[in-house]
Amino acid sequence: MDKKEMSYFYLDAFKELGNIGAGHAASSLSGLTSRSVQVSVPEVKLLLLNELDDEIGGSNIVIGNITQIKDEMSEINGFIYIFFPKESAYNVVDMLLGLDLGTTNDLDEMGESAISEVCNILTSSFCDAFADFLGVSILPSPPKFCEDMSGALLDYILAVTMEEVPDDNVVVFLTRFKCVDDLGDAGCSVAVGDNSVINDKEFGFDCYLIFFPGKSMSKIIDLLVKKYEYYNNV
Numbered sequence: 001m002d003k004k005e006m007s008y009f010y011l012d013a014f015k016e017l018g019n020i021g022a023g024h025a026a027s028s029l030s031g032l033t034s035r036s037v038q039v040s041v042p043e044v045k046l047l048l049l050n051e052l053d054d055e056i057g058g059s060n061i062v063i064g065n066i067t068q069i070k071d072e073m074s075e076i077n078g079f080i081y082i083f084f085p086k087e088s089a090y091n092v093v094d095m096l097l098g099l100d101l102g103t104t105n106d107l108d109e110m111g112e113s114a115i116s117e118v119c120n121i122l123t124s125s126f127c128d129a130f131a132d133f134l135g136v137s138i139l140p141s142p143p144k145f146c147e148d149m150s151g152a153l154l155d156y157i158l159a160v161t162m163e164e165v166p167d168d169n170v171v172v173f174l175t176r177f178k179c180v181d182d183l184g185d186a187g188c189s190v191a192v193g194d195n196s197v198i199n200d201k202e203f204g205f206d207c208y209l210i211f212f213p214g215k216s217m218s219k220i221i222d223l224l225v226k227k228y229e230y231y232n233n234v
Contacts, residue, residue, distance in 0.1 A: 007046075013224045015044045017126075017133045018173045018209075024125035025175075029118070033095055035179050043174040049158070055172060056208060058151025063089040063107070064207070065119035065143035066157060069127060071136050076216040080126060080140070080209065081157060082119045083150065088205035092118050095179055107147070116145050122175065122209060134223045157212065169217050173209040 018041035026039040047055060056062075064083030070076060084092060090104040096114040097104075104111060120143060127138040146153050213220055 010221065010224060011044060011046060013133075013227070014046070014171050014173075015041065017129050018044055018175075020132050021122070021126040021129035021173075022175065024128045025122050028121045028125065029177075029179075032117075032121070033098075033179070035095070038178040040176050040178075041173050042176055043172075045172040047170050047172055048168045049154075049170060050168075052154055052170065052172075052210070053151055056150050056210075058149060058154070060150050061086045061148070062150045062153065062208075063115055063147045065116055065123065065145055066153070067119075067123050067143040068141040069123070069138050070141075071138050075219045076130075076136060076138060076213070078214050078216050079157060079212040080123050081153070081212065082122050082207060082209050083146070083153070084115065084205070084207040088207060089115055091205045112145055112147075116143065119143060122207075126209065126211070134220070134227065136223065169213060171211040171213065173211070175207050175209050177205050177207070 022039040022041050026037050029035075029037040029039070045055065062083040062085060064081070067080045067082075069078060069080055089107070090111075091101060093099070093104040093107070093111045093114045094101050096117065097110070107115070120140075123140050123143065127140055130136050130138040146156070148156075
């Protein structure tokens with residue numbers, strides 16, 4: 001493959017990895033909430049660190065978790081930063097606590113716990129996707145809950161991970177949730193942000209999952225290339 005083909009290949013590979021993780025997350029969230037939950041990854045981007053502010057809006061208030069991940073051999077060692085825009089985070093709390101959509105307008109200790117639970121599910125699902133897709137077992141460390149402007153949290157990540165994450169490459173997964181109560185009738189239809197149509201017992205929200213692979217990127221690329229070569233030689 002030439003450089004352009006490799007770039008497309010990496011992007012497609014990460015999209016596939018994201019979709020595997022989304023499938024794991026949907027199953028776990030459906031069991032947790034007793035609702036039909038669909039999770040998709042409509043967009044994946046390979047960016048440099050200095051492009052993140054433009055991508056996610058550095059002044060937006062976001063809520064989520066920062067988690068260090070590594071494999072058993074410490075060949076893959078990076079960070080996952082999962083966050084929701086503030087209003088989406090409130091929707092997450094309503095979903096997990098079985099409240100009517102729009103009930104939550106501030107976070108208490110229970111609300112923070114609900115956000116962390118969803119972030120932990122997404123992190124675990126992403127780690128499981130690594131195992132399924134690349135044959136590498138990735139283990140998450142205890143997460144750090146965070147609520148701040150997204151730019152400030154990125155600065156925090158860089159400050160505490162400068163030695164562990166010297167590489168400028170990051171992978172950004174836009175993750176989209178759609179949830180519906182299993183109550184039968186469709187009800188009234190309304191539009192949501194992605195221009196899809198949902199009904200009065202259904203709602204959707206987005207979150208970002210940003211993977212900081214650091215020096216592990218070269219190892220991940222090696223695994224992706226081996227996977228590509230294997231399937232092209234079968």
